[in-house]
Amino acid sequence: MPAAAHANAYDDTLKDYRTTGAVDGCKYTAEQLAQAKAQTPKNIKDVAPGYPAQLAVAAAKRAKGCTKAEEKATSTATAATPPATTTTAPAASQPPAAAPAPTTTQAAAPAPAPASAPAGATTAAAADDGAPAGLVVAGALVVLILVLWAVAHWWAWEPHWLVRWRHATAEAGWRASAAWAEFTDWLRLGR
Numbered sequence: 001m002p003a004a005a006h007a008n009a010y011d012d013t014l015k016d017y018r019t020t021g022a023v024d025g026c027k028y029t030a031e032q033l034a035q036a037k038a039q040t041p042k043n044i045k046d047v048a049p050g051y052p053a054q055l056a057v058a059a060a061k062r063a064k065g066c067t068k069a070e071e072k073a074t075s076t077a078t079a080a081t082p083p084a085t086t087t088t089a090p091a092a093s094q095p096p097a098a099a100p101a102p103t104t105t106q107a108a109a110p111a112p113a114p115a116s117a118p119a120g121a122t123t124a125a126a127a128d129d130g131a132p133a134g135l136v137v138a139g140a141l142v143v144l145i146l147v148l149w150a151v152a153h154w155w156a157w158e159p160h161w162l163v164r165w166r167h168a169t170a171e172a173g174w175r176a177s178a179a180w181a182e183f184t185d186w187l188r189l190g191r
Helices: 002-020 030-039 052-062 067-091 112-154 160-189
Strands: none
Touching: 002 052, 030 052, 030 160
16 A cells, blocks of 8 residues: 555656646645655656656755645645646657656746746847847958958068068978979889
8 A cells, every 4th residue: 555655646746747847845745745756766867857856846845834825726726637637648648758848936836937938038139139249340350350451461561570481481382392293203204
């Protein structure tokens, strides 16, 4: 009989996690959460990666204590979940990759999730607005360098080290081509 209770606590919390993306600490007793943690297999990260973290959050919530209003809200939510579980039953039979993404918010507060989505969208939009400004600055820097180079070229300004470097590389190229020509002549004439 105790083994069935352990399996039920694990199965119930995992089902709650897969349905809502969180484990409600007020919905389960501290003993049920401890049993669920003890029954959690080692390969749970392959099946439900965020489940252990959500189980720890639920245990911390339960340890802090739940108000009567929270317990009543979870009990009414559990009474209303059977129709929702019949509609989500095919999703539970899908492979583990199709499980909903875990969230760090509690299941009792679904209303703030839609409000946080536009805030994240505005943050992403602000980051996108910063990218073109960086590109404009980089483009202006390239144009400035090209203009400075054109002015220096127009006035025939060259530093002495650049003239020496150009002459040295030209001579090195001439010597390398002469050595290559001598080698190909040697191959052609067979000497």
